[in-house]
Amino acid sequence: MSDQELSPRDRAVLDLASRSWPGPGARDRAVRERLGMSPTAYLQLLNALLDDPRAAAYAPVTVNRLRASREQRRSER
Template identity: 65%
Template structure:
């Protein structure tokens, strides 16, 4: 068994991104992003606090990862309701610009 190589992501303190078994599966981090996005939030700042505490990343990084994730067909297969909702919100915002 060999030691893992250097982490290609300098922001390696993110939630684990190792894929779950099967090359066609989402990573643990990607699943955590979708799970957090499915939740409802009590008030202002609650979601941002959860992002920092549960995922260990900044809200800006969270939205960067989430926006890339909703383009991934694997995410659509895992959570079509959340991914389609996020795509609709994104498309509506683009239409207003």
């Protein structure tokens, strides 16, 4: 893997983030089953990926949507 590529785990996190879920329970269950990590670890990794240009290149729609959502939450504080 070159320095320009995301790891398979990072791609899996972004792929999971791109899906819509009927509720947080379904997403959390999928995170545990498919990624083998806690929902908290998933959200921390996903948040870090939003600042990674490689993630934006891999999944631009997902990253831009989540960045906008994150910025909106920050501005509401």
